[in-house]
Amino acid sequence: MPVPAKAFQRWLQGVAPSASMADISRISGIKRTTLAQQLVRGKVAESxxxxxxxxxxxxxxxxxxxxxxFADLRREPPLPRPEELVSQIATTDLLHAVIARSIPDDPGAPPAPQPPLIPAPHTTSVRNWVDAIDDGELRHRVSAATGIAPQNYSAQLTANRLTPELAIATAVAAGVAPTSGLVATGLITEEEAGWAPDARQRALARLSDGELASLAGDRLQAIGRTLRRQEQDHERTEKIWENLG
Known part of the structure; x- marks a missing residue:
């Protein structure tokens, strides 16, 4: 949810008392017109x-x-769960790990260096994160706590997005760190959330070969379903245009 413009201006006056709006626009990369419009409307976007x-x-x-x-961010957040960390590993990186583990080790060779992981978020970060923390009733708890209709919540997940407010509500309902949801949505970085630099890499390393292969397979199946839906939508569109002549 956007923050009140007056509260934003009071905060800004406290952290940068000598900076003009032109200065803020320049150093933050936000267009002056965009910032001015938000202030006039009385709501400043979280981004x-x-x-x-x-x-x-x-x-x-x-x-x-x-x-x-964002009062929920004031308490000391728990560390992200291993499944949350893994949820923020891109499918490409999972497949690379599967291939790397399938290559027989050479006893005389030094361990192969691990390539850096693609930074979070990735293309299915939000859906994967919610699936990782869902005990089967999470969606119902979020709906009851926020008033969002279950179908609207599901629609956001299908589109791989959540508003910051919903991301935090989801984390609170699941009993995990609110910052984890903000990482998954891309509002903040792993470092800003307090994650260790190698947290995701270590979570990946702790997966057994079977767990890794199963997870990579699940991700590929999900991608396959998405691609099939897109192909079917394209075919229907083509047929409509053909019928229109």
């Missing part, structure tokens, strides 16, 4: 707050926690 906080050298989590909308 704007995050960009400005980075520009003035403040961790976005600290900045967001100032506002009542």
């Amino acid at each position: 704007t707050l995050v960009s400005v906080s980075r520009a003035v050298g403040i961790n976005p989590v600290t900045a967001l926690a100032v506002f009542d909308t």
Whole structure:
């Protein structure tokens, strides 16, 4: 949920008292017209707050926690669960790991260096994260807590997106760190959430060969279903155009 413009301006006055709006626009990379429009409308987007906080050298989590909308960020977050970390590993990296583990080790050779993982988020980060923390009733709890209709919540997940407010509500309902949802949505980085630099890599290394192969297979099946739906939609569109002549 966007933060109130007046509250944003008070916060900005406290962290950058000598900076003009032109200065803020320049150092944050936000267009002056965009910032001005948000202030006039009385609502400043979370992404704007995050960009400005980075520009003035403040961790976005600290900045967001100032506002009542994000009060859940004020408490000390628990460490991300291993399944959350794995959910933020791209399918490409999982497949690379499967291939690497399938190559027989050479006893005389040094261990092969591990390539860096693709930074989070990836193309299915949100869906994977929710699936990783869902105990079967999570969607119902989020719906009851926020008032969002289950079908609307599911539609956001299908589109691989969640508003910051819903991401935090989902994390709270699952009993995990609210920052994890913000990483999955791409609002903040792993580092800003307090994740160790190699946290995802270590979570990947802890997967057994069977767990890794099963997870990679599940991801490929999900990609296959998505591609089939897209192909079917394309075919239907083509038929409609053909009938229209």
